Amino acid sequence: GQIQAHTQHAGGGKVGTDGGQVGWGHGSLQGELKGEFEDEFKDGAKSISSLRSAAAPQRRSGALFCIHLMRQYSFILNNNKTTAFAAMALYLTVLLSLFNTAGIKGSRIVLALYALHLDASAVEIGFLVATYAALPLMVAMYAGRISDQFGVRWPMMLASMAMAIGLLVPALGESLWWLALSGTILGVSNVFFHVACQNLVGAIGGPAERTANFSTFSLGGSISGVAGPVLAGFAVEHGGYLVAYALLAVIAIVPAIFLLCYHGFIPAVIGVRRQDPAPGGLRELIAIPPLRNALLTSGLILTGLDLFNFYMPIFGRSIGLSASVIGIIVGAQAAAAFAVRIWMPAMVNRYSAERILVWSLWMSGLTYLLFPFIHNATALIGIGFLLGLGLGCGQPLSTLLTYNYSPPNRVGEALGLRLAVNKVTQSGVPLIFGSLGSVFGIMPIFFCTGLLLMGGAYLTARHNR
Numbered sequence: 001g002q003i004q005a006h007t008q009h010a011g012g013g014k015v016g017t018d019g020g021q022v023g024w025g026h027g028s029l030q031g032e033l034k035g036e037f038e039d040e041f042k043d044g045a046k047s048i049s050s051l052r053s054a055a056a057p058q059r060r061s062g063a064l065f066c067i068h069l070m071r072q073y074s075f076i077l078n079n080n081k082t083t084a085f086a087a088m089a090l091y092l093t094v095l096l097s098l099f100n101t102a103g104i105k106g107s108r109i110v111l112a113l114y115a116l117h118l119d120a121s122a123v124e125i126g127f128l129v130a131t132y133a134a135l136p137l138m139v140a141m142y143a144g145r146i147s148d149q150f151g152v153r154w155p156m157m158l159a160s161m162a163m164a165i166g167l168l169v170p171a172l173g174e175s176l177w178w179l180a181l182s183g184t185i186l187g188v189s190n191v192f193f194h195v196a197c198q199n200l201v202g203a204i205g206g207p208a209e210r211t212a213n214f215s216t217f218s219l220g221g222s223i224s225g226v227a228g229p230v231l232a233g234f235a236v237e238h239g240g241y242l243v244a245y246a247l248l249a250v251i252a253i254v255p256a257i258f259l260l261c262y263h264g265f266i267p268a269v270i271g272v273r274r275q276d277p278a279p280g281g282l283r284e285l286i287a288i289p290p291l292r293n294a295l296l297t298s299g300l301i302l303t304g305l306d307l308f309n310f311y312m313p314i315f316g317r318s319i320g321l322s323a324s325v326i327g328i329i330v331g332a333q334a335a336a337a338f339a340v341r342i343w344m345p346a347m348v349n350r351y352s353a354e355r356i357l358v359w360s361l362w363m364s365g366l367t368y369l370l371f372p373f374i375h376n377a378t379a380l381i382g383i384g385f386l387l388g389l390g391l392g393c394g395q396p397l398s399t400l401l402t403y404n405y406s407p408p409n410r411v412g413e414a415l416g417l418r419l420a421v422n423k424v425t426q427s428g429v430p431l432i433f434g435s436l437g438s439v440f441g442i443m444p445i446f447f448c449t450g451l452l453l454m455g456g457a458y459l460t461a462r463h464n465r
Contacts, residue, residue: 085265086204086205086209088265089204089265089266089267090201090204090205090213090216090217091216092265093197093200093201093204093217093265094216094217094219094220095220096156096197096254096255096258096259097193097194097197097217097220097221097224097255098220098221098223098224098227099160099224099251099252099254099255100159100160100163100190100193100194100197100224100252100255101220101221101224101225101228102224102227102228102231102248102251102252103163103164103167103186103228103248103249103251103252104163104186104190104228104252105224105225105228105229105309105334106227106228106229106231106232106244106248106251107167107182107183107186107228107232107245107248108132108229108306108309108310109228109229109232109233109236109309109313109323109326109327109330110232110235110236110241110244110245110248111128111179111182111183112125112128112129112310112313112314113236113241113313113317113323113326114170114179114236114241115128115176115179116313116314116317117241118174118175118176118179120176122314122442124176125310125314126432127180128176128179128180128183129183129306129310131179131180131181131183131184131187132183132184132186132187132190132306133187133422133423133424133425134184134187134423135184135187135188136187136188136190136191136419136420136423137419137420137422137423137424138420139188139191139192140191140195140416140417140418140419140420140423141282141413141416141417141420142416143155143191143192143195143196143412143416143419144195144199144410144411144412144413144414144415144416144417144419145412145413145416146192146196146412147195147196147199147412147416148199148409148410148411148412148413151266152196152197152199152200152266153259153263153266155192155193155195155196156192156193156196156197156200156255156256156259157255157256157259157260158192158256159189159190159191159192159193159196160189160193160252160253160254160255160256160259161253161256162185162188162189162192163185163186163189163190163193163249163252163253164249164250164252164253164256165185165249166181166182166183166184166185166186166189167182167186167245167246167248167249167252168245168246168249169181169182169185170182170241170242170245171242171245171246187423191416191419191423193255194419195412195415195416195419196412197217198217198399198403198415199411199412199415200266200267201213201214201217202214202403202411203267204267207404210400210403210404211344211345211348211349211353211400212345214396214399214400214403215341215342215344215345215396217396218337218341218344218392218395218396218399219338219341219342221334221337221395222334222335222337222338222341222388222392223334223338224334225330225331225333225334225335225337225338226331226334226335226338227331228248229309229327229330229331229334230324230327230328230331231244231247231248231251231327232244232247232248232327233323233324233325233326233327233328233330234323234324234327235247236323237322237323237324282417284407285406285407285410285413285414285417286417288405288407289463290401290405291401291402291405291406291414293460293463294398294401294402294405294418295402295417295418295421296421296456297357297361297394297398297401297456297460298395298398298399298402298418298421298422299421299422299424299425300361300425300452300453300456301360301361301364301391301394301395301398301453302395302422302425303422303425303449303452303453304364304368304387304391304449304452304453305391305395307445307449308330308333308368308384308387308449309330311442311445311446312326312329312330312384313326313330314442315371315442315446316329316380318442319375321377321380325377328381329377329380329381329384330384332381332382332384332385332388333384333385333387333388333391334388335385335388336384336385336386336387336388336389336392337388337389337391337392337395338388338392339388339389339392340388340389340392340393341392341393341396344356344393344396344397347393348397353397353400353401354401354460356393356397357393357394357397357398357401357460358457358460358461359393359457360390360391360392360393360394360397361390361394361453361454361456361457361460362390362453362454362457363386363389363390364387364390364391364394364450364453365390365449365450365451365452365453365454365455365456365457366450366454367383367386367387367390367450368387368446368447368449368450368453369446369447369450370383370386371383371446372442372443372446372447398418399415399418402414402415402418403415
């Protein structure tokens with residue numbers, strides 16, 4: 001190598017080997033170098049040839065190792081691309097759900113306050129609360145079958161459009177009947193959107209990422225739980241009830257516009273139409289003990305959430321709180337749910353999902369018992385935050401357990417059944433508690449809800465043993 005460099009520097013000469021022989025290029029030092037170093041080059045060439053023969057197996061092993069590294073590097077690149085795409089799909093799904101959930105959670109605050117403005121009684125408010133769940137419980141399993149068979153894009157898109165329409169219905173007149181129709185449309189559209197959205201979240205990535213995916217999804221619900229009630233409360237206070245409904249309608253239509261323009265983030269496994277629906281019915285699903293327990297627990301948790309969202313405004317008005325303060329109290333519960341869900345995957349890894357679910361039910365039940373004794377706004381914000389810590393884990397964990405225990409190709413149907421159970425409690429409990437409140441006042445509602453949640457914690461703990 002040194003002689004070749006000197007030769008080329010002096011006159012452009014070139015030295016090479018061919019079959020152990022030395023070949024000389026042209027240059028001014030050719031004759032001098034040839035005479036002095038020819039013997040050394042011949043011996044060196046022979047040595048190089050023998051070394052090459054001896055090193056052939058190592059060269060082949062090195063080549064195979066290099067190919068292995070290239071394949072691993074290609075796998076890492078492809079895996080990173082897949083991971084990045086899955087993350088993008090998850091965050092887009094959470095964002096779309098955030099807009100939809102903010103619309104319906106904000107509407108519950110507006111409906112309760114608007115009904116009070118129209119001099120509705122406790123029984124009538126209980127009826128209005130039940131409209132969000134009465135008809136939806138009848139179509140929840142059907143909504144799951146739709147997402148299983150036809151994919152998730154069209155149910156999500158059409159449900160967003162229907163929700164925007166339902167939020168504009170109260171503008172037709174100052175009547176409780178218009179509010180009842182609005183609640184019915186909102187409840188049905190939310191079922192179709194929510195089931196499809198949960199089905200989409202579970203299909204993103206693999207089973208190892210499912211807990212983290214549902215935790216992230218629930219974080220979006222927590223954000224919307226803060227944004228929806230707070231925006232609705234300030235909109236009612238500064239613009240009126242119809243302005244609040246119009247603002248929520250603009251928020252709710254965003255997912256439909258987005259899905260109309262782009263749907264490439266939806267995984268192919270649930271993005272296409274399946275020709276044949278999965279066999280089986282309701283009896284086969286509820287015959288699975290872990291799935292049945294997850295469904296009942298989910299109903300209890302959602303009962304606690306909905307009764308708080310509906311009856312906290314009534315309790316707040318009864319003690320003289322403004323609409324904006326009531327919105328902040330409800331938002332504090334969602335903010336706590338957001339905080340606890342950040343740590344939920346780590347807690348599930350350290351403990352079991354079932355054990356954390358029992359703890360959340362106990363904490364929520366005890367917190368409910370504190371509400372009737374506190375009339376200070378700051379203290380109520382703190383109590384709402386504690387309730388959010390309890391119920392914040394329960395909702396995503398019940399969804400995760402429902403998804404995990406569902407039969408193949410019937411995930412959407414099982415998630416729909418979960419919502420149907422939720423709607424039974426949402427429609428029955430407000431009617432019962434509304435009648436109870438009209439006779440005994442608002443306080444027994446909080447006591448009964450707390451006892452119901454603690455009873456669910458006790459039964460779930462016994463089942464886990």
